[in-house]
Amino acid sequence: MRKLIIIIFTYQFVNCQINITNLIGIDTSHLVIHDEFHKLTKNTSLAFLDMQKAAKNDGIDLQIVSSFRTFDKQKNLWNKKFKRFSDEGNNTRESLNMILRYSAVPGTSRHHWGTEIDITDRNVIEKHLLNSNKFHNGGPFEPLHNWMMKNAHKYGFYLVYTDDKDRNGFLYEPWHYSYKPDAIEIIKSYDIRTGFAYFKTTNVSGSEIIDINFWNNYMQKYFFGINPILIPEL
Numbered sequence: 001m002r003k004l005i006i007i008i009f010t011y012q013f014v015n016c017q018i019n020i021t022n023l024i025g026i027d028t029s030h031l032v033i034h035d036e037f038h039k040l041t042k043n044t045s046l047a048f049l050d051m052q053k054a055a056k057n058d059g060i061d062l063q064i065v066s067s068f069r070t071f072d073k074q075k076n077l078w079n080k081k082f083k084r085f086s087d088e089g090n091n092t093r094e095s096l097n098m099i100l101r102y103s104a105v106p107g108t109s110r111h112h113w114g115t116e117i118d119i120t121d122r123n124v125i126e127k128h129l130l131n132s133n134k135f136h137n138g139g140p141f142e143p144l145h146n147w148m149m150k151n152a153h154k155y156g157f158y159l160v161y162t163d164d165k166d167r168n169g170f171l172y173e174p175w176h177y178s179y180k181p182d183a184i185e186i187i188k189s190y191d192i193r194t195g196f197a198y199f200k201t202t203n204v205s206g207s208e209i210i211d212i213n214f215w216n217n218y219m220q221k222y223f224f225g226i227n228p229i230l231i232p233e234l
């Protein structure tokens, strides 16, 4: 069944450069090998290298912690969190809400696209990298944050989950950047109903309460709850 649906979706997007399987972490044919650990779109990879060089000149050792992620990797991450929150006594809805503080429903993560990077400064020796407090008020990643705020846009990179109080969705992530020129094309090609139809063929934990209403609300709040500069103009 899953295979058949992929074939149909691929057929529907056959005239586009990127099809649904590229958007949900199934097909990586639109990506290049950036280094031993990371795949990115070609333009994201090249732009990152330029930005990394410039950062190095300013004393920041810019490195990627996480980039492209497959559907199955996102599913494992999701299911692990679901089990942990369920074991702590939360019901399905509560567990989903807790996962959704930071993690996307498999198939909707921007990390499926090859345009997204979580970053660090390798000069800083820290164990827990992805903690927003460490990017402010004298924290170890404040110089990295300040450099990115001043320079990232020159290379096409923008924060996705900003600390704007009016933004909905995932919590503030000062480490997560998106390469706008490619990401904006990808978000334009994402068909919400097709994404839902595929999701229903997978058995992600808690998916029994994720119906089309849940999906539509989720997409509105989380998928589009991003820095407005990354939302395509109509």
Ligand SMILES: [Zn+2]
Residues within 6 Å of the ligand: 066, 111, 116, 117, 118, 175, 176
């Ligand atoms: Zn991220």
